[in-house]
Amino acid sequence: xxxxxxxxxxxxxxxxxxxxxxxxxxxxxxxxxxxxxxxxxxxxxxxxxxxxxxxxxxxxxxxxxxxxxxxxxxxxxxxxxxxxxxxxxxxxxxxxxxxxxxxxxxxxxxxxxxxxxxxxxxxxxxxxxxxxxxxxxxxxxx
Amino acid sequence: xxxxxxxxxxxxxxxxxxxxxxxxxxxxxxxxxxxxxxxxxxxxxxxxxxxxxxxxxxxxxxxxxxxxxxxxxxxxxxxxxxxxxxxxxxxxxxxxxxxxxxxxxxxxxxxxxxxxxxxxxxxxxxxxxxxxxxxxxxxxxxxxxxxxxxxxxxxxxxxxxxxxxxxxxxxxxxxxxxxxxxxxxxxxxxxxxxxx
Numbered sequence: 384x385x386x387x388x389x390x391x392x393x394x395x396x397x398x399x400x401x402x403x404x405x406x407x408x409x410x411x412x413x414x415x416x417x418x419x420x421x422x423x424x425x426x427x428x429x430x431x432x433x434x435x436x437x438x439x440x441x442x443x444x445x446x447x448x449x450x451x452x453x454x455x456x457x458x459x460x461x462x463x464x465x466x467x468x469x470x471x472x473x474x475x476x477x478x479x480x481x482x483x484x485x486x487x488x489x490x491x492x493x494x495x496x497x498x499x500x501x502x503x504x505x506x507x508x509x510x511x512x513x514x515x516x517x518x519x520x521x522x523x524x525x
Numbered sequence: 526x527x528x529x530x531x532x533x534x535x536x537x538x539x540x541x542x543x544x545x546x547x548x549x550x551x552x553x554x555x556x557x558x559x560x561x562x563x564x565x566x567x568x569x570x571x572x573x574x575x576x577x578x579x580x581x582x583x584x585x586x587x588x589x590x591x592x593x594x595x596x597x598x599x600x601x602x603x604x605x606x607x608x609x610x611x612x613x614x615x616x617x618x619x620x621x622x623x624x625x626x627x628x629x630x631x632x633x634x635x636x637x638x639x640x641x642x643x644x645x646x647x648x649x650x651x652x653x654x655x656x657x658x659x660x661x662x663x664x665x666x667x668x669x670x671x672x673x674x675x676x677x678x679x680x681x682x683x684x685x686x687x688x689x690x691x692x693x694x695x696x697x698x699x700x701x702x703x704x705x706x707x708x709x710x711x712x713x714x715x716x717x718x719x720x721x
Contacts, residue, residue: 413533413536413537416640417536417540418536418573418577419640420640421540421543421544421573423633423636423640424544424633425543425544425547426632426636427629427630427632427633427636428544428547428548428550428551428629429547429551430628430629430632431551431625431626431629432550432551434619434621434624434625434628434629435551435618435619435621435622435625435626436551436617436618436619437617437618437619438556438607438617440556440559440598440601440602440605440607441550441551441553441556441559443598444550444559444560444563444598445550445551447563447567447590447594448547448550448551448563448566451566451567451570451590454570454574454582454586455570455573455574458573458574458577458579458582459577461577461579462577462578462579465578479684479688481680481681481684481688483579484579484581484582484677484681484684485681485684485685485688485689487579487582488581488582488585488681488685489692489696491582491585491586491589491590492589492696492699492700493696493699494590494594495589495590495593495594495700495703496699496700496702496703497703498594498597498598499594499597499703499704499706499707500703500706500707500710502597502598502601502707502711503706503707503708503709503710503711504710505601505605506601506604506605506710506711507710507711509604509605515605515607517619518619518620
């Protein structure tokens with residue numbers, strides 16, 4: 384995973400020098416797996432942000448990072464399904480490649496609605512308690 | 526699904542930029558900087574969508590996510606004073622930072638082990654598969670490269686209005702409920718007393 388990211392630099396250098404693709408560098412040509420790795424790394428960054436920040440607005444932004452990682456995953460699979468439809472149909476798998484973008488649009492809609500309502504709650508909470516750090520909103524704590 | 530040549534270099538550039546911007550979102554001290562880094566991340570993800578030939582979702586992402594949700598975030602950051610964090614009078618991270626990092630690493634390790642048996646399943650199985658994928662890719666282009674209009678928007682719109690019409694209407698109802706809820710939560714009591 385890290386090697387596939389670091390492998391970008393010799394790949395770009397080879398492109399700039401117009402050399403023939405070496406067999407060694409062919410390994411770094413991005414396929415579906417590279418997109419999935421990027422999606423899950425973004426997801427992990429979002430989870431770390433949700434769990435470790437004190438400001439509730441930054442936590443909301445990390446949730447948006449998580450949702451974007453999921454969107455990237457869906458669209459990558461949609462492109463993969465779109466390209467390999469014949470090969471997958473011969474193996475008996477028939478999923479419409481349009482399911483990716485359609486579901487992604489619904490995820491974006493739900494994320495917008497959730498951000499609106501969540502930020503309304505943040506404003507109401509700030510009006511009452513004059514703070515946005517989650518450590519100090521602990522009335523329900525035992 | 527293999528990207529060649531400049532698409533591959535562009536993928537690596539966008540991937541590294543997305544990850545760096547994501548990390549800066551989480552670790553920025555000033556809240557406005559965090560919002561701007563998130564805007565950069567969302568734009569990078571939209572460019573990745575265009576790389577994956579999903580132009581409609583890229584447009585929706587820029588219009589709705591960057592143009593709507595992030596502007597909402599910036600307005601709320603304006604209304605909520607975060608001076609104490611910027612002037613380093615309070616801490617940025619909760620006291621559970623180390624357990625958070627450990628949980629994130631455990632999640633990463635578990636994803637890696639879940640995905641590595643599947644890696645061989647995503648390689649093209651035989652020459653026929655690669656030939657058909659190459660044909661499917663070039664069959665969408667028109668003759669002139671600059672005047673290439675993809676049919677992705679038409680197909681996605683078709684699907685949204687035909688197969689996914691019910692979730693589409695339910696999503697509009699959800700947006701109505703969210704609007705009413707946000708207005709109700711954010712309106713102040715001072716305004717109510719004025720009107721009564």
